Amino acid sequence: MLSWVDGRPATSLSLADRGLAYGDGLFETIAVRGGQPVLLDRHLARVGAGCKRLLINLDSAQLRGELLAFCAELQQGVAKLIVTRGDGQRGYAPSAGAPRRILQAGVMPAHPPQHAERGVHLFSCQARLAEQPLLAGLKHLNRLEQVLARAEWQDAEHAEGLMRDVSGRVIEGVFSNLFMVRDGVLSTPDLSRCGVAGVMRAELLEQAQSLGIICQVRDIELDELLTADEVFVCNSLYGIWPVRELQGRHWSVGPLTRKLQAIARHLLDC
Amino acid sequence: MLSWVDGRPATSLSLADRGLAYGDGLFETIAVRGGQPVLLDRHLARVGAGCKRLLINLDSAQLRGELLAFCAELQQGVAKLIVTRGDGQRGYAPSAGAPRRILQAGVMPAHPPQHAERGVHLFSCQARLAEQPLLAGLKHLNRLEQVLARAEWQDAEHAEGLMRDVSGRVIEGVFSNLFMVRDGVLSTPDLSRCGVAGVMRAELLEQAQSLGIICQVRDIELDELLTADEVFVCNSLYGIWPVRELQGRHWSVGPLTRKLQAIARHLLDC
Numbered sequence: 001m002l003s004w005v006d007g008r009p010a011t012s013l014s015l016a017d018r019g020l021a022y023g024d025g026l027f028e029t030i031a032v033r034g035g036q037p038v039l040l041d042r043h044l045a046r047v048g049a050g051c052k053r054l055l056i057n058l059d060s061a062q063l064r065g066e067l068l069a070f071c072a073e074l075q076q077g078v079a080k081l082i083v084t085r086g087d088g089q090r091g092y093a094p095s096a097g098a099p100r101r102i103l104q105a106g107v108m109p110a111h112p113p114q115h116a117e118r119g120v121h122l123f124s125c126q127a128r129l130a131e132q133p134l135l136a137g138l139k140h141l142n143r144l145e146q147v148l149a150r151a152e153w154q155d156a157e158h159a160e161g162l163m164r165d166v167s168g169r170v171i172e173g174v175f176s177n178l179f180m181v182r183d184g185v186l187s188t189p190d191l192s193r194c195g196v197a198g199v200m201r202a203e204l205l206e207q208a209q210s211l212g213i214i215c216q217v218r219d220i221e222l223d224e225l226l227t228a229d230e231v232f233v234c235n236s237l238y239g240i241w242p243v244r245e246l247q248g249r250h251w252s253v254g255p256l257t258r259k260l261q262a263i264a265r266h267l268l269d270c
Numbered sequence: 271m272l273s274w275v276d277g278r279p280a281t282s283l284s285l286a287d288r289g290l291a292y293g294d295g296l297f298e299t300i301a302v303r304g305g306q307p308v309l310l311d312r313h314l315a316r317v318g319a320g321c322k323r324l325l326i327n328l329d330s331a332q333l334r335g336e337l338l339a340f341c342a343e344l345q346q347g348v349a350k351l352i353v354t355r356g357d358g359q360r361g362y363a364p365s366a367g368a369p370r371r372i373l374q375a376g377v378m379p380a381h382p383p384q385h386a387e388r389g390v391h392l393f394s395c396q397a398r399l400a401e402q403p404l405l406a407g408l409k410h411l412n413r414l415e416q417v418l419a420r421a422e423w424q425d426a427e428h429a430e431g432l433m434r435d436v437s438g439r440v441i442e443g444v445f446s447n448l449f450m451v452r453d454g455v456l457s458t459p460d461l462s463r464c465g466v467a468g469v470m471r472a473e474l475l476e477q478a479q480s481l482g483i484i485c486q487v488r489d490i491e492l493d494e495l496l497t498a499d500e501v502f503v504c505n506s507l508y509g510i511w512p513v514r515e516l517q518g519r520h521w522s523v524g525p526l527t528r529k530l531q532a533i534a535r536h537l538l539d540c
Binding site (some may be wrong): 003019023078106 | 280284285286287288289290291293294296297325354360361362364372373401402405410411412413414415418444445457464479
């Protein structure tokens with residue numbers, strides 16, 4: 001599989017990289033079709049904003065060039081981008097060196113088509129998300145919470161798991177963002193304490209607003225989610241999966257879910 | 271510098287390693303003198319317990335053998351051990367493969383001798399530790415909180431920084447554990463919500479108890495810390511540094527600090 005480090009083909013990484021030592025970096029998982037990265041500007045904006053918050057001195061123009069060249073070579077599939085703070089000496093103090101860019105190609109995950117058509121069952125994860133405003137929203141490399149949450153179920157019946165924060169609020173899926181619809185209003189959890197602010201979430205919020213749909217980004221309790229009219233999850237690879245069941249509550253696929261799903265499908269051409 | 275991956279000399283790592291992708295692993299920083307790892311059993315016990323909590327299937331006997339051979343070759347300095355879940359496919363679900371062992375040699379950090387003799391100033395970090403009982407105590411690879419905290423000061427006057435949790439409790443230093451003495455009682459913060467449970471902390475607690483000193487592991491508020499008789503920080507490389515100043519409060523080096531410092535010094539022969 002195609003992989004580049006700092007703009008050149010490579011299959012291995014320096015042991016001194018701070019991404020390994022401390023999870024000191026960020027990542028993006030980007031759909032690639034026809035040699036083009038989907039939602040490129042959103043991915044670049046997010047990794048750029050993340051680097052600012054982590055005080056990583058990223059050259060955005062260089063990264064854009066590398067990403068475009070990589071995707072042109074890949075043509076179809078998934079480009080995973082990792083940006084780390086680069087090599088470091090021992091110790092937590094951020095190094096001054098250039099950040100490292102790692103690009104790895106993958107195939108588009110082969111999910112059963114009924115996930116999108118009929119919807120998915122959500123597993124209720126016991127692992128809770130800690131509240132850390134300094135890191136909230138970022139797609140950083142410190143992902144042990146997601147690893148532990150994803151380890152809670154092995155059955156194929158559950159396509160995704162619901163994660164809540166330590167205070168019990170509904171936040172997101174393990175690898176997805178979450179939306180609900182109630183009385184025609186589209187709501188998604190506020191991610192200022194924890195969670196990953198996905199590019200598909202941002203795109204759907206903007207598209208929904210441009211369609212005149214009232215959108216809310218706010219705290220959502222589990223009880224409220226369970227009484228929603230429609231629930232769906234989304235990410236930048238599979239688009240939208242309606243949620244058909246959570247904790248014994250069943251939903252049919254709703255009209256707003258279908259409308260937004262068509263938009264995501266058009267973006268991803270899937 | 272000497273470095274091994276999975277028991278063999280190597281200077282680079284597979285890009286598929288989950289330590290890089292998700293910080294999916296643990297580390298130990300081990301003092302080495304005369305070819306022997308200091309506090310070996312405590313380091314092995316901690317990484318073993320950490321692997322159990324992270325569901326990483328570590329072969330402890332193999333790791334012990336590799337560590338002993340590595341330290342014999344290194345003779346003097348610091349052995350940094352990283353255990354990751356090994357290579358993974360895309361996605362958070364834990365892979366079933368063998369965990370990876372990474373050993374990297376370093377020199378013992380050259381701290382000014384007055385840190386140990388006269389004590390250090392503690393910087394008050396603004397970055398707070400999130401409360402995550404699932405990961406608390408572990409020396410895992412998700413260390414962005416420490417990176418951001420250590421980035422808050424550059425002056426040489428502050429040798430360490432004090433970290434508190436999001437509720438304001440005193441927890442630890444950025445790369446040290448913290449103790450205080452009041453009315454002859456030795457106390458150190460409870461680390462069941464956040465923090466790294468250091469091997470030197472564990473060793474000092476056990477040694478202090480065997481000396482008949484009353485030890486408490488409990489929540490400590492900042493106000494209480496500031497009115498302590500003695501305060502010190504510790505880790506497995508430098509032993510003990512008395513704290514001489516924090517937030518304008520000054521301490522002289524106390525008798526219990528000196529007694530425990532002699533014990534740490536004997537262990538580390540420094």
